[in-house]
Amino acid sequence: MRRRTQVAIVGAGPAGLLLANVLIAAGVDCVVVEHRSREHVQTRARAGFLEQRTVDCLRRHGLCAGLDAAAARHVRCEFRSERRSFVVDYGELAGGRAHWVYPQQLLVRDLVQSLVSRGGDVRFSHAVERVEGVDSDAPLLVCRSAAGETLEISCEIVAGCDGARGISCQALAGGGAQAIERRYPFGWLTVLAEADPPPAHIVYAMHADGFAAHVPRTPEVSRFYLQCAAGDTASDWPAERVWAQLRRRLSPHGAAELTPGRILEQGVLAMRSSVTAPMQHGRLYLAGDAAHVLTPCGAKGMNLAIADADALARSLVARLRDGDGEQLDGYGARRLPDVWRSQEFSDWLLHLLHEPLAGTAVDYERRLRAARLEQLEHSPSFAQTFARRYVG
Numbered sequence: 001m002r003r004r005t006q007v008a009i010v011g012a013g014p015a016g017l018l019l020a021n022v023l024i025a026a027g028v029d030c031v032v033v034e035h036r037s038r039e040h041v042q043t044r045a046r047a048g049f050l051e052q053r054t055v056d057c058l059r060r061h062g063l064c065a066g067l068d069a070a071a072a073r074h075v076r077c078e079f080r081s082e083r084r085s086f087v088v089d090y091g092e093l094a095g096g097r098a099h100w101v102y103p104q105q106l107l108v109r110d111l112v113q114s115l116v117s118r119g120g121d122v123r124f125s126h127a128v129e130r131v132e133g134v135d136s137d138a139p140l141l142v143c144r145s146a147a148g149e150t151l152e153i154s155c156e157i158v159a160g161c162d163g164a165r166g167i168s169c170q171a172l173a174g175g176g177a178q179a180i181e182r183r184y185p186f187g188w189l190t191v192l193a194e195a196d197p198p199p200a201h202i203v204y205a206m207h208a209d210g211f212a213a214h215v216p217r218t219p220e221v222s223r224f225y226l227q228c229a230a231g232d233t234a235s236d237w238p239a240e241r242v243w244a245q246l247r248r249r250l251s252p253h254g255a256a257e258l259t260p261g262r263i264l265e266q267g268v269l270a271m272r273s274s275v276t277a278p279m280q281h282g283r284l285y286l287a288g289d290a291a292h293v294l295t296p297c298g299a300k301g302m303n304l305a306i307a308d309a310d311a312l313a314r315s316l317v318a319r320l321r322d323g324d325g326e327q328l329d330g331y332g333a334r335r336l337p338d339v340w341r342s343q344e345f346s347d348w349l350l351h352l353l354h355e356p357l358a359g360t361a362v363d364y365e366r367r368l369r370a371a372r373l374e375q376l377e378h379s380p381s382f383a384q385t386f387a388r389r390y391v392g
């Protein structure tokens with residue numbers, strides 16, 4: 001089967017779906033090709049913290065109805081250690097800006113529904129096997145459905161929104177793009193579970209056994225993170241060990257103890273960050289995790305993905321509808337400073353929260369961490385800078 005379109009979008013994550021919604025609303029034809037089923041992408045739990053700018057962007061494009069009905073506004077976070085605990089009211093410090101807690105799978109569901117109702121063409125259960133001809137005027141996606149049928153999509157532009165392990169980034173490497181990467185010497189066990197009590201705000205705990213976090217998702221379900229050894233697998237963490245370590249790290253000096261609940265999902269994240277540049281070559285443009293991966297620390301990944309998609313959508317509409325190609329030429333270069341600011345913040349927070357590993361000047365690192373925490377608690381200007389960068 002063949003299909004011709006203006007923009008072929010690889011991947012129906014937040015980046016690809018936001019892009020498609022904006023293009024369709026502006027009268028630019030596009031097709032989204034997604035490897036997984038609709039059911040799979042609408043139930044895949046990952047992110048949950050939306051920055052204020054992300055919500056502003058969704059509202060601008062009329063994509064906020066689900067979020068307005070169900071998202072919770074969050075403006076505080078707590079830092080807990082064996083010595084002291086304090087709460088940062090980052091909403092107030094950032095002049096009233098806030099995070100909105102709304103599970104990624106619900107946002108994806110909303111974006112799919114909206115796209116379908118706007119007449120958008122999404123091909124679920126189709127994998128893009130090859131991206132060809134991005135140096136020519138007529139790029140081609142070669143796709144295969146789960147039933148084994150071939151679909152070829154010829155287009156003017158390819159948008160690579162296929163996440164961290166996608167095919168688009170490899171196609172870009174052919175044009176000389178390079179990934180700059182950092183791997184951290186520890187992992188994060190990530191657990192989605194019912195929790196009692198639910199947190200009033202995000203809790204970051206710093207403990208001699210390692211970092212832990214309790215992150216709100218819905219009134220019943222929380223996400224937990226536990227610093228673990230690099231190379232650990234989920235089977236190294238039976239439920240009793242998970243709950244024992246969460247209680248130990250999250251409940252120093254009188255903080256309410258957690259009651260173990262049902263674990264819904266558990267896995268180990270290899271902690272790595274990377275940025276691919278340039279983010280474009282020929283007629284191929286990357287957005288979201290396809291171009292840059294962050295650790296979940298600081299909750300920046302999905303927010304950056306949506307900011308990329310918004311900027312790419314604007315540039316594509318200028319080129320394909322209004323005949324102005326200048327914005328599109330500068331798309332990647334305009335996005336990279338924001339990408340690197342987010343990378344820097346995420347790395348800074350990671351270093352603040354993590355127990356230094358043996359052999360890394362442990363005492364020195366611990367004292368640096370204490371100095372940073374002391375400023376966060378007592379220096380209004382330091383706390384304000386943190387707040388503005390955290391909330392986005």
Ligand code: FAD
Binds near residue numbers: 010287289
């Ligand atoms: P993705 O969501 O990865 O979407 C890419 C899509 O492309 C996928 O659906 C995939 O199936 C599809 N695809 C891949 N290859 C192909 C192919 N060959 N053909 C067709 N389709 C293909 N970020 C935040 O901002 N805040 C948070 O609180 C946060 N918490 C997180 C917690 C966890 C545990 C994890 C894992 C991540 C978290 N993130 C968070 C990061 C966030 O989930 C990602 O940054 C976000 O999903 C990126 O969106 P994307 O659209 O770029 O890519």
